[in-house]
Amino acid sequence: MIHTQRTHRPAPPTGWRRLVARLPVLVYRMGLGALFGGRLLLLHHTGRVSGRDRQAVLEVVESDSRAGTWVVASGFGARAAWYQNLLVEPQTVIQSGNRHHAVTAHFLGPDEGADIMARYARRHPRTARRLCAFLGLPADGTDGDFRDAGRAIPFVLLRAGSGFRPL
Template sequence: MDLATRLLHSRWLVRAPIWLFRIGGGVLFGGRLLLLQHRGRTTGARRFAVLEVSGRPDPDRLVVVAGLNARPQWYRNVLVEPRVLVSVGRRRDARALAEPLDPDAAAARLREYADQHPAAWARLEQVVTAWAVPLAAAQGERDWRRVVPVVELRLLDG
């Protein structure tokens, strides 16, 4: 496992930006990262995840990818309760609706991201393919991109 992959699996490092967002420092990340506030599917407790914005098809739509594993907790939670809060750039706690993309749309978004951000994709692809390729093979899926969960967040606040 290379250093970048080990760092991405380090809980304290991955969670550190949450505190920056919560004290209003999300503007430091511009529109590249967002804070997703969601509800735990069994406890109902508030949960937080900092995610990379991998696409912005419209000003009120943000695309995020579950890159570290096939079923991260935030993804499983938004499947149950899609009403979330999003902080990105100067916007704080904007109401949003999380909409999982179908496999074809998800694969298309991943290809767009790879085209638009080749350097970032080179690093992320190693992490994603480590779990997505075996999962796709086990499901009989020829394109591993179709098994990667991708969510579009539709901002509801103007």
């Protein structure tokens, strides 16, 4: 059974919660990105309206250092500013640890998202259940529920070595 309806749609944080959520960006700006290991990355993206450089710290759902790929998810859905900005300009730069990589964003389909979420849930079962609860998606711990959740969450593959070079 596919669960496509959500009980609620989380809104991006505001006030002091936004400040706390933005702290990892400051950690990266201080040159301490290595503290996060491979768990988080700093995404640079260009504002589609303002044209200004923007930054967001995202959890790495999967990565392959040999292939130069990282998979991230948009917990706030396809309406998230960074996601919308990548749709307009998919070539960008990320920072993983203290290394910068020129990447191109590739938007994954629902079936790929289902596979990714199922693998993530096997590696991080508690975090996966909490994420689903936060997003208003049912997840009682079964592989099927996590696959359904993965179909509802937009995933992005960031691939290095596209020939794109940042300014």
